[in-house]
């Protein structure tokens with residue numbers, strides 16, 4: 001990575017003091033108001049909005065210098081987000097440094113610059129995120145050969161991150177992009193009224209290292225987006241590398257069924273669904289938990305009827321997955337005990353990932 005001025009390799013952590021009143025080019029939350037066709041410095045012309053997140057907006061730009069399209073993440077002009085973006089850039093540098101051949105499947109930072117008080121990170125422009133692909137397919141599942149390809153690439157990227165002591169902590173379909181946006185369209189069949197758009201090349205790239213944490217650095221107590229959050233995180237037992245593998249397991253099941261495995265927003269309900277789908281949690285994990293009493297989940301009393309009905313409707317994993325090897329891998333990824341959960345490196349040797 002190099003800065004726009006190409007002067008130094010490492011970004012400078014210069015804090016921006018934003019003065020009041022808010023400048024016209026920002027909204028009240030200090031997001032940059034993107035105008036299509038305008039330029040961010042003389043180099044980058046804004047073409048379209050690609051995505052929006054907590055940290056800022058991601059826009060597609062034409063890079064006049066290198067004559068190619070790029071994705072520019074315009075960070076909100078808020079000190080806390082600016083600081084976090086510098087940390088993310090440090091991590092992206094470490095990822096790139098350990099991967100000179102560029103085969104890790106993780107996004108690379110091309111350059112960065114400051115514009116109107118906003119830190120702007122420049123990435124190669126990739127295709128749509130897998131959540132958008134599933135949504136546009138009206139939540140129809142992916143065929144198993146595509147799931148196998150995604151699973152291999154995810155395990156490869158995560159095994160690499162773990163080998164450099166890094167935990168992603170926020171794996172989800174929104175943070176996995178297709179390399180390009182070429183699709184072939186399968187017409188509706190007896191199972192669906194909607195055509196299925198499948199990537200011609202199912203190559204993927206991992207993005208969003210804003211929550212990535214080195215194993216020996218401070219760990220915040222809660223990580224991951226709710227649906228992909230591991231039981232050790234929910235139960236506040238401490239987390240490390242295995243929490244990424246749990247998230248991969250949840251993502252792969254979502255690719256197989258078309259809908260999120262743990263559709264909930266509450267801890268007790270989340271644990272209840274886990275127990276319905278994967279069986280009871282081990283005693284050692286629940287003995288100190290406020291959600292359990294005498295080994296029983298304290299949930300029924302406080303749950304409303306629709307929640308009870310929903311949990312009741314969830315099926316055990318073996319009833320959900322009909323491919324034997326895939327089921328075996330998923331059960332190993334969704335093993336409660338972190339010491340027994342398969343690692344990303346071990347998963348790469350699993351039979352499901354080693355047949356054509």
Ligand SMILES: Nc1ncnc2c1ncn2[C@@H]1O[C@H](COP(=O)(O)OP(=O)(O)OP(=O)(O)O)[C@@H](O)[C@H]1O
Nearest residue numbers: 050051053054055056058071123124125126174208
């Ligand atoms: N390199 C890229 N190429 C194409 N689209 C991208 C790229 N990077 C990000 N996007 C799009 O922008 C969205 C938001 O990006 P990103 O997750 O990095 O932002 P964020 O602010 O950290 O989001 P979150 O709030 O989820 O943490 C992505 O889901 C994706 O749709």
